[in-house]
Amino acid sequence: NLVLCSKGIPQTLAAFGLESFLDEAGCKLVFYLHRVARGVSLSTTCLLSGFQAIKLCPSISRWMDLHIRSPKCIVLCCFLCWVLHLVVNIHIAKYATGPINSRNKTMDKIYQYCSSPIPGRLVFLVTAVIFLFTDGLCLALMVWSSGSMVLVLHRHKQRVQHIRSSRLSPRTSHETRATHTILILVSMFVSFHALASVLSYWIIQLQNPSHWLRGISVLVASGFPT
Secondary structure: OOHHHHHHHHHHHHOOOOOOOOHHHHHHHHHHHHHHHHHHHHHHHHHHHHHHHHHHHHHHHHHHHHHHHHHHHHHHHHHHHHHHHHOOHHHHHHHEOOOOOOHHHHHEEEEEOOOOEEHHHHHHHHHHHHHHHHHHHHHHHHHHOHHHHHHHHHHHHHHHHHHHHHHOOHHHHHHHHHHHHHHHHHHHHHHHHHHHHHHHHHHHHHHOOOOHHHHHHHHHOOOOOO
């Protein structure tokens, strides 16, 4: 919800022709909240998927103590995710400079309703490496946990296949439905976030990105939260 509100509402207002409806403090807050919400959403989704895989996979029985304490671990990890992204994204508030500066547009990146100075090469590279690493780590964790759950469900379905075949039930098995749900979730998760990351870094490199590119980026970034 925070991702959709912090990015979708200002972008919608800008699409209807409203410009400079936020002051400098408003721009800093909107940009900062969006980055924090995006990071927390990405991290917590991966964490919850990982805990689900731990509870489901019998091969991790040696982590039974973690299985028992997983609810407490989930709360703690979600809290740490908020703290981490609140700290990591603090630089966003520094670089968002408020409404469009019409006096010197060559020095600003234009976002219809806000602007920011063009970052230096070193700042851009460091920021890109940090976010690429965190995004890549989350996507890899999501793929691993989802793949583990799908593998466990497939093996369980094979073990009980002879029992269900004797019943001659035409209904789709619970394992198959769960597998389809997991595959749809991870496919949407990886596709939306990977494409949104590529578009985001592309826009950062452009001095004055076009309206259609910004619109597509917002639409893709809002896809998985929606």
